[in-house]
Amino acid sequence: MEDLVIMYHYVMEPEEWKGSVPISPSDFRKQVEWAKEHYEIIKPEDIHKQTQKPKCIISFDDATKDQYTNAFRILKELNVPGYFTIMSGPLIERKVPIFHLVHTVLSHFKEEQIWEEVFQQVNVTEIKNKSDIYSYEMNEYRRYVKYLFNFYWSEEQSRPYLERKVTSIYHTLENFIEEFYLSEREILEMDASGMSIGVHSVNHLPYERNPQGFYDKEIRGCKNYLEKLLNKDVKLYTPSFGGGEQSIQMQVELLPILIENGFILGFTTEKGFTDMRNGFWHKRIDCNQLILNGVV
Ligand SMILES: [Zn+2]
Known part of the structure; x- marks a missing residue:
């Protein structure tokens, strides 16, 4: 059997968080118990440690509060480590990326209501056609709204509306x-x-084909921030969106710059098991995929 890195985002009750697909705290606990039985759950820094069983890393993206209140609490109770990755923009610049504003608005308002408020400002036919990229979303208005804010409108157009909705709650x-x-x-x-x-x-930007520019813009600042906060070297990297559409180029082009700057490991959104003894980049399997495959 091969090694496994599980990818988590929100660990919350689905009724409390409608913005995307969370895993409930009880299902999360079951998955970690399952992983603990079949794997040796390790910190990424320990990938070269000799273990009886194949290795497993429990990884988290985006550093949302539920990862502290729910996931961290459960990991402590089960006495296993987790690997959490931070987005420094909201903490330093106090700026929230668009996709998190979209999740939050969709969690608190009906899709249809949002669409009602914006559809007169857009080309409805175009959005209806292009929102097919969200075909996995069952609700059609949810597809339109996600496409509109994430792709159709520029950040400058989306941000004022989304921030207004979010501040009406918070x-x-x-x-x-x-x-x-x-x-x-x-x-x-x-x-x-x-x-x-x-x-x-x-x-939380996707990779563009300028590795040094991308490192300076999206990685260096977060690394420096964390190293100052934690007073130690930070050597682990999980790219946002797995790099995005250019993820393969990112893995090749960014690698020498990451190594030069002291990084030792990277985790992608490519799906699969991995061999932790070899290579810099490691594939992951989303927690919801484990549920679909009947693991818990
Ligand atoms: Zn992310």
């Missing part, structure tokens, strides 16, 4: 950031409790 964007993301105190506590902390991004 009062201020500051409040939202405090409630939605891990705080510095929480990151420090998780690190001190044996969790691994890595870089996810600054502002």
Whole structure:
């Protein structure tokens, strides 16, 4: 059997979070118990350690608050480590990426209501056709809304509407950031409790074909921030969107720059098992995929 890296995002009750597909805390616990039985759950820093069983890393993207309140609590109870990756933009620049604003708006408002508020400002036929990329979404208005904010409108067009909706719930964007993301105190506590902390991004942008420019814009700032906060080297990297549409080029072009800057491991969104003894980049399997395959 090969090694496994499981990818998690939100660990929350599906009724409490309608913005995307979360895993409930009880299913999360079952998966970690399953992994603990069949694998040796390790920190990424320990990939070369000799183990009886194949190795497993429990990885988290985006550093949302539920990862502290739910996932970290359960990992501590089960006495296993997790690997959490931070997006520094919201913490330093107090700027929330568009896709998180979209998740939040979709979690608090009906899709149809949002569509009602915006459809007169857009080319409805174009959006209806192009929103097919979200064909996995059962609700048609959800497809339209996601396509509109994530692709059809520029960030400058989407942001004011989305921030207005979010602040109508959380009062201020500051409040939202405090409630939605891990705080510095929480990151420090998780690190001190044996969790691994890595870089996810600054502002959660996909890779573009300029490796040094991308490193300077999306990686360096987060690494420096974490190293100052934790007072130690940060050597782990999980690219946002797995790199995006250019993920294969990213793995090749960015690698020498990452190594030059002290990174030792990277985790992609390519699906599959991996061999932790070899290579820099490792594939992962999404937690919802494990559920579909009947693991828990
Ligand atoms: Zn992410």
